[in-house]
Amino acid sequence: MPSTAPTEPSTGPSTGSPTEPSTERWDVHSLPRAGGKTFLVTGGNAGIGYFVAEQLAGTGATVVLGSRDPGRADAAVASIRSRVPDARVRHIRLDLADLPSLEASAEALGLDRLDAVVHNAGVKFDQPPRRETGDGHEAMFGINHLGHFALTHWLAPLLAAAPEGRVITTGSFAAMSERLDLDDLESTRDYEPERTYGRSKLAQMLFGFELDRRLRAVGSTVRSVVTHPGGALDSLTPSRPPLHVRTPAERLRGLPAGILVQGKDAAAWPAVRAVLDPSITGGELWTPRHFALRGTPRRRPVRGHLADADVAARLWSASRDLTGLEPRFGPGPRSQARVPPSTRRTTPVT
Secondary structure (H helix, E strand, C coil), X not given: CCCEEECCCCECCCCCCECXXXXXXXXXXXXXXXXXXXXXXXXXXXXXXXXXHHHHHCCCCEEEEEECCHHHHHHHHHHHHHHCCCCXXXXXXXXXXXXXXXXXXXXXXXXXXXCEEEECCCCCCCCCCCCECCCCCEHHHHHHHHHHHHHHHHHHHHHHHCCCXXXXXXXXXXXXXXXXXXCCCCCCCCCCHHHHHHHHHHHHHHHHHHHHHHHHXXXXXCEEEEECCCXXXXXXXXXXXXXXXXXXXXXXXXCHHHHCCECHHHHCHHHHHHHHCCCCCCCCEEEEEECCCEEEEEEECCCHHHHCHHHHHHHHHHHHHHHCCCCCCCCCCHHHHCCCCCCCCCCCCC
């Protein structure tokens, strides 16, 4: 696998016109320095999010892991520090299933500015029954999409205070074959775990592109970029004990799959590039190079239902109504964006 890759032409969701390819080459193994910057990675204590955090820590930036499990977050911080000399890494409590707690999580950052947030955390359930958050939202839609939508609201002042803040939203290949049911966003009528997960990831991606359109409309310097990590297997992922231990037998079993997919360390590359590459502009989609499943990061055209601005705008309005919040980056206090949330019944996640 080559260690560098040129960027390629793309179609942006806001304009629909091709952009010029960059002549610069990007080396995933020699990242630019980012000392003095601070990045937040949601779900940075495990999986792909952990490797996003580890790689960003190697640039000299301060990296904050957002996690609802302090024990696992401590283990992730210790792992990063054992591999990155003088790593500046810490964690805050972040529970995307608990929308009222997110204001305190943003305040716990203790920052005057935030250079980027990587919306990486998420859940996937493979079997029924349908689960709900404590706020009464279907769990996958509530955590994967609504939680990040609400968090962006609280982070907006910090991102706007950075010279060029970035919101990186993690999508999924699962979203490509799904369509949103705008009359049943939370799958109350036709809950099927795989479909509901794909729709929650599609909602995240549409949010990222709609956020870009709104940022451009107010002339904000903040950029919104969407990524997806491709195919990632534990058997192809290097060990990071005690977070993840890959046995020799697992490694051997995973080798054939390496033709098509990759480990979670490589799956982190699109998000890392989206955070660091100064040539990236808002509204772009970055994926692995080969079939969008493996390889170095590549810019992809944004087409079809991903570029549907009408659906994205209607999703935005529904998300605002469901959370009582609205990410805004224009002038004025953030409190102006608070709206009465829809009445929800409260059912804990099971």
